[in-house]
Amino acid sequence: MTAFERLARRRQWLLLGAAAGFTAWQAAFLFPKARPGFATLLSLPGFALFFVSFGAMWFWAKAASDGGVGDSLEDEMTRHNRLLALAAGFWAMLSIGALLLAAAPFVPVDASQAARLVLIGGVAVPLVRFAMLERLVDDGE
Amino acid sequence: LTTENSRLGNRLKVHRARAGLTQGQLAEAVAVSRRTINSVENGIFVPSTELALRLGAALGASVEELFFLPDDGVSPAGLPRSGLH
Numbered sequence: 001m002t003a004f005e006r007l008a009r010r011r012q013w014l015l016l017g018a019a020a021g022f023t024a025w026q027a028a029f030l031f032p033k034a035r036p037g038f039a040t041l042l043s044l045p046g047f048a049l050f051f052v053s054f055g056a057m058w059f060w061a062k063a064a065s066d067g068g069v070g071d072s073l074e075d076e077m078t079r080h081n082r083l084l085a086l087a088a089g090f091w092a093m094l095s096i097g098a099l100l101l102a103a104a105p106f107v108p109v110d111a112s113q114a115a116r117l118v119l120i121g122g123v124a125v126p127l128v129r130f131a132m133l134e135r136l137v138d139d140g141e
Numbered sequence: 142l143t144t145e146n147s148r149l150g151n152r153l154k155v156h157r158a159r160a161g162l163t164q165g166q167l168a169e170a171v172a173v174s175r176r177t178i179n180s181v182e183n184g185i186f187v188p189s190t191e192l193a194l195r196l197g198a199a200l201g202a203s204v205e206e207l208f209f210l211p212d213d214g215v216s217p218a219g220l221p222r223s224g225l226h
Contacts, residue, residue, distance in 0.1 A: 004174060072174035077186050137176050137185070 004069045007060055008138065011073070012131045014053045014060075019127035021049030026116045081133040089126035096121040150211040154182045156200045170199040 001009075024046025028039040064070045100114045157167050157178075164182075168175040171192060180186035181196075188196065190204075197204045 008174075008176075071172055072168070075173040075177055076189060076192055077173070077177040077180060080186070137180055 003064075003067060004072050005138075007064050007069060007073055008134065010060055011057060012134050012138075014057045015127045015131035015134075018050050018053035018057070019124040019131075021046045021051075021053055022127070023120055023124045025050055026120050029116060030113055077137065078134070081137070082130055084133060085126040085130035088129040089122050092121035092125035093118050148210060148212060149184070149187050149208055151181065151184065151208045153178075153196065153200075153207055156202050156207060157182075160200050162200075167196070167199060171195040 025043045026046075028041075028043035028046065031038065061070065061073070064073045096118050100109055100117065103109060157164070160167075162170070164178045165175045168178045171178075172195075173192065177186065177188075181188050181192075193204045193208060197207055200207070
């Protein structure tokens with residue numbers, strides 16, 4: 001496995017870690033009636049996972065740049081995959097917003113919870129989609 | 142830029158083999174990753190005009206020789222229709 005392949009694979013795992021961390025961090029606040037301490041128990045590790053994943057991604061991106069594989073790791077297809085992932089995030093936010101709007105007449109929807117759900121869709125979906133697209137390219141080799 | 146189900150055909154692999162280059166060597170010559178070259182060859186990823194021009198320059202071929210529309214009845218310059226990707 002080359003340095004590029006190793007870093008690309010590591011980035012995929014970090015993207016999934018960041019998505020899981022952000023989801024846990026924000027989802028913890030979706031259940032205000034849960035046992036006291038539940039939100040902290042779920043959100044703190046989630047917060048830590050999210051920021052550690054992003055920090056590691058930044059660190060490895062710099063290492064890749066110093067090691068001469070930065071351009072390959074950030075080439076045309078990667079940028080294209082990232083755009084596709086961001087588009088997936090847009091559709092996820094739109095879908096969640098529409099679902100909440102449709103549910104609003106029947107179920108009381110708290111504004112902050114609705115905002116959190118939209119936020120989770122807008123952050124976690126692109127991260128997962130980007131990792132999936134990158135994995136698909138690797139698997140196609 | 143597009144991916145998947147693209148209608149654009151290419152003869153990148155043929156020209157690369159003709160030039161005696163591996164995917165890795167071609168990738169290095171045009172400053173992309175090897176998997177990008179692999180994806181272009183397999184029709185998964187359609188490169189930008191800039192990358193297509195760089196590929197052409199690296200392989201000593203025109204963009205029309207490397208890429209073509211399979212359904213428009215126009216074969217790539219100087220190459221037979223048979224065996225097109």
